[in-house]
Amino acid sequence: MPELEFTERSERDDLGAFVARAVRLEGSAVVRLRGRENGRIDSWVATPFDVLATRTVLGRVEPNDVTVSGNELLAALAVSRDERIDPGPVLDLQWRSALPPQAHWQVVASLPAKVVTDLADRGLELAKENMGPHGTPPASLLDQTVLTVTGDRLDVKIPLRCLFAMSGMGFLGTGTADEQVRVAATDAWLRIDARFGAVVRRRHALLPLLV
Template structure:
C-alpha cells in the first residue's frame, strides 16, 4: 500500500505532528535500528497520526501520536527526525514509492493479555541464549552470529489459543517481542501493566503501552523458554 491522501490531516507539505516527543522517540529508535528506514504517516481519527515503519527483521511497528498529520505520506525517518529536532514544521521529500508493505485493516481483537514483566523476562532469556550460543556454540559447534540471531527471532515466544470457533493456535515470535522491547514500547511499565496479543485477519499484534508490533507470517517453530496461555 502506498500513496498520498489529503482527505484527512493537514497539508502534505507540513508534518502536522503535535506529539513531538513521542514521534521523536519513535524515529530515534527506528533510525538506530535502520538508518535508511522510511516512516509512513497516516492521519487517524481525533486529530492523531499513526506512524508506521518496518524493522530490519520484517516486523511492522506502529505508534500513534498527537497531531492531525499530513494525510498519508511516506518519508525518510532520519530526515523527518531532523525536521522535528530543528523545530521545522515542514515535510521531507516524499518517498511513497519506498513503502511496499500491506497494513492490517479492520478492528483487531484481543485474545490474551501478558504481563509486561513476563515479556521482559522472555526478552532477557532470549538475549542470554544468544550470548551463550555465541560463546559456547550450539551442541559444541560454532554458529555464525547472523544465523543465531535469525534463528532466535524465528522462535515462538508466546502461544495463545483463540476461542472464536474451532480452537486456533496463535504464535507470537521472538521477533515481535524484540520489536516492542527495542522500540521502547514497554517504557517503564511494570506491575499490573500488560501487553495484549491481538489478531485481525492473518495479522498478529503485540500491543504494548507505547506502541504495537505487527506480523503477518505465522510460524510453527517452538521456543524455549516459552509462555503458554490456554485461552484468550
C-alpha cells in the same frame, strides 16, 4: 510538500522518540505517516526483524498517507519549534510492506508486561550465544514460538522476532507490576500493544504465486 501539524508538544516529542528508536535500529529507516479522521497520526516503520512497529499520536498530516526519511523527520522534529513541520521529501516508493487492516481485530488476552520483558531478555541472551556470521541471530531462532496466547476462540503464536522488535523499539517500558501488554489478532495478522507502541506481523507466511 508534506506537512505535519501538532497542537501538543508532548505528541511531537512522542513521535520523535519513536523515530529515534527506529533510526537507531536501522539507519536508513523510512517512516510511513497515515492520518485518521479523528485527528490522529499512525506512524509505521519496518524493523530489521521483519516486524512492523507503530505508534499513534495526536496531530494532522498532509497528504493523508506519506512516507519520509526517518533521519529527515527526526531532524525536523528536533529543530523546528513551529506547530507545523516539514517532514522532508516524499519517499513513498521506498515503503515495501503491506499494512494491516484498521478494523476487525479481536483482543485475545492481556499479559503482564514483566512476563513479556523477561521472555525478551532471555531471548536476547540466547541470541548472543547463537549469532550468525553477519552478527545477527539466525532466522530459525527468530521464528521460534516463545509464547502461545489463547482466548476468544483463537490460538496466537508469538515468535521471538516480535519480542526483539518490541525491545529494540523501547516499547516494553519498565515492566512494573500493573503494566499490561495486549495481544490482538485477525485471521491474518498478529498485534502486540505495549505502553509505548505496538508491533504487528503476519500470522502466516504468504504463499508464493504460481507461475
